[in-house]
Amino acid sequence: MLYYMFALMTGAIVALLHNWRSASNRWAACFLFVAAIGGGTELLKQIAGKWLADGVDFVNQTVTPFALLVFCLVFTGRLDRMRARGRTATKLILFVPVIVMAAITPFSPELQMNYWLMLIWTAPYYVAACWLLLRSYRREREAARRRTMFITVIVMVPTVLAVLLFIVIGRALYPHIDYFQYVSVFFAYSIIVALPGVFFYGVVGVKLRFERDSMESTMQAIGSGAALLQHTVKNEIGKIAIGAENLKSLMPEANDEAVHQLAMIERASGQIIAMAERLHERMRVITLVQQPCHWDALLDSLAAELSMQCEAQGIQLQVQYAIRPIVICDPVHLREAVGNLLTNAVEAMPDGGRLALKVELNRRYVQLSIQDTGNGIPMEQQRHVFEPFYSTKKRGSNYGLGLSYVYMFMQRSGGSVQLLSHIGEGTTVTLRYPRTALVRTT
Numbered sequence: 001m002l003y004y005m006f007a008l009m010t011g012a013i014v015a016l017l018h019n020w021r022s023a024s025n026r027w028a029a030c031f032l033f034v035a036a037i038g039g040g041t042e043l044l045k046q047i048a049g050k051w052l053a054d055g056v057d058f059v060n061q062t063v064t065p066f067a068l069l070v071f072c073l074v075f076t077g078r079l080d081r082m083r084a085r086g087r088t089a090t091k092l093i094l095f096v097p098v099i100v101m102a103a104i105t106p107f108s109p110e111l112q113m114n115y116w117l118m119l120i121w122t123a124p125y126y127v128a129a130c131w132l133l134l135r136s137y138r139r140e141r142e143a144a145r146r147r148t149m150f151i152t153v154i155v156m157v158p159t160v161l162a163v164l165l166f167i168v169i170g171r172a173l174y175p176h177i178d179y180f181q182y183v184s185v186f187f188a189y190s191i192i193v194a195l196p197g198v199f200f201y202g203v204v205g206v207k208l209r210f211e212r213d214s215m216e217s218t219m220q221a222i223g224s225g226a227a228l229l230q231h232t233v234k235n236e237i238g239k240i241a242i243g244a245e246n247l248k249s250l251m252p253e254a255n256d257e258a259v260h261q262l263a264m265i266e267r268a269s270g271q272i273i274a275m276a277e278r279l280h281e282r283m284r285v286i287t288l289v290q291q292p293c294h295w296d297a298l299l300d301s302l303a304a305e306l307s308m309q310c311e312a313q314g315i316q317l318q319v320q321y322a323i324r325p326i327v328i329c330d331p332v333h334l335r336e337a338v339g340n341l342l343t344n345a346v347e348a349m350p351d352g353g354r355l356a357l358k359v360e361l362n363r364r365y366v367q368l369s370i371q372d373t374g375n376g377i378p379m380e381q382q383r384h385v386f387e388p389f390y391s392t393k394k395r396g397s398n399y400g401l402g403l404s405y406v407y408m409f410m411q412r413s414g415g416s417v418q419l420l421s422h423i424g425e426g427t428t429v430t431l432r433y434p435r436t437a438l439v440r441t442t
Helices: 004-017 021-046 050-075 083-106 115-139 143-173 180-200 206-250 256-283 297-314 330-348 402-412
Strands: 291-294 313-319 325-329 353-361 366-374 418-423 426-434 438-441
Touching: 004 021, 021 050, 083 115, 083 426, 115 143, 115 313, 143 180, 256 353, 291 297, 291 330, 291 353, 297 313, 297 353, 325 330, 330 353, 330 366, 330 402, 353 438, 402 418, 402 426
Parallel strands: 313 353
Antiparallel strands: 291 325, 325 438, 353 366, 366 426, 418 426
């Protein structure tokens, strides 16, 4: 029992610490925690007494199905369609049976659970949780999330059904059944499957968060280095520029060659300072100012700025709105991110093509896609495109920071960015915000 408790506790800590901003991870941690504490009741009886052990046992049996169902509702995006009040009301309604059980259950002289009443409401909770996971997996079309959903399903569904059979139904029929000897096999199965799943595919987003943490640490380290570099270079190059200016004033009758050399020093100094400032600007830690943003106005403005260049290169520019949303985001950083993506798309089509911007809404996201018909990016390069200083372009003026900036901005905004590319067909980059960020459509 203690091994099972520590394993679930570890899972709760990992889920919470590695992405505490995620509602699904918070509810996963809650579910794992209340499920875990049931394994410590016997130890609590010996250490703290029967009254505390009975209280923990009650929380384990009643709150676990509630936390599991809410986690599945959040993880599968079912609550994203609701406004904040609707989501809160749903959780409160689902918690009512726990309150009722607390009101009618005798705790003294000993805990006396009504297992038939428990069966009436917990069985639908467990079945609904399994149904939500299976249904979401079948409907998921995004490859990476589908893999995560698949691992989550095979980790959770068999064990949840085992709990339903041996604990919920078993205790109602035979209150003194030793259920753990049966369920422990499924707990062990879940742990064995979940461990490689976390590292290779992702379970409830944990693998994804490891990758993000690594990227975020790298970007912050580079940002600090860029700030130091910019400060040092600006000071030292500034001294050189001042020295060149002083030399010009001390050489009123200097020959043309000397004047030319001094002018070249000034130009080089200015270029280095500008480069250092650009590096610092792109690599600094992003601070968001969230506010309602009309996506159609922002995109129409960017399209207007780009129209002449597209016309000159023979690029057909299209902006398509399935909806015209107002989204809570940082409009300044969003404009910069989309501008980077549009620049990349135009540069990928030097001989012309089609550039399409699409705004869409599905059951989980409000999203913006930028699609070009350029040459595409080889598969082996796609896994590196969001890394700092990595670039598929062979120009000295390109620092490989554009997509890293886009990635960090979307990650800090609570959204995501996805890149899909096929050689000879083009590239599509999609920015996604959760539906909860959508204010309304116009």
